[in-house]
Amino acid sequence: MIDTEAQVVRTEASHAWVVIRPHTPCGNCDPQTGCRSVAISRMFGQAQQQYRVNNPLGAVEGEYVKVAVTERTLLQSALWAYGLPLVAIILGALLGRFLAPGVPLAEVVGAAIGFCGAFAWLRVTRHRIADRGPIIVSRHGRTPPPRGCSSAD
Structure with missing residues (x-):
């Protein structure tokens, strides 16, 4: 602890x-x-x-x-706060590239959408995470x- x-x-x-x-x-x-x-x-x-x-x-x-x-809760919070947005950015960029091949900014737009989605999800669920904190x-x-x-x- x-x-x-x-x-x-x-x-x-x-x-x-x-x-x-x-x-x-x-x-x-x-x-x-x-x-x-x-x-x-x-x-x-x-x-x-x-x-x-x-x-x-x-x-x-x-x-x-x-x-x-607890140390476990602290580690889990850090993984959610840093890991989820990172994964969402990468998946968003890949999805943008897949859905709009050859469009120069497709990856950037996909990454931005992924990041915004992860940020919104963390804001909505923050109290559920904090209740274990x-x-x-x-x-x-x-x-x-x-x-x-x-x-x-």
């Missing part, structure tokens, strides 16, 4: 929206800058992104929690737990 600390910002039915708590440097990270992968992701992301997670423990707004995801595994109350590296660093 990969876990990290977060704070619940709102709840809905069996899910909660959380903001991930920033990590501090530890013995396993670079002592000057902390976890480099977190620093890189912060460069390209918003200041505080909210994530929808399963909430079987009934955490409430303002509470600090530990959120975890991150889950709140423990509650810490309204006082933040001590800082340190977790297995997510």
Whole structure:
């Protein structure tokens, strides 16, 4: 399991929206800058992104929690997010070439249609995929737990 600390910002039915708590440097990270992968992701992301997670423990707004995801789920999500569009682009290009041989842009149009189809399918099914994803595994109350590296660093 990969876990990290977060704070619940709102709840809905069996899910909660959380903001991930920033990590501090530890013995396993670079002592000057902390976890480099977190620093890189912060460069390209918003200041505080909210994530929808399963909430079987009934955490409430303002509470600090530990959120975890299995390695298998993380790998499957990455394969869907990167693999499906790639396969759809290739199949779309091949289909464009097959249906319109000799037309210069047939492969490009087929690839674009394949990519758009994969993107639309992922948008429609994202909540089904997310329901097997991150889950709140423990509650810490309204006082933040001590800082340190977790297995997510």
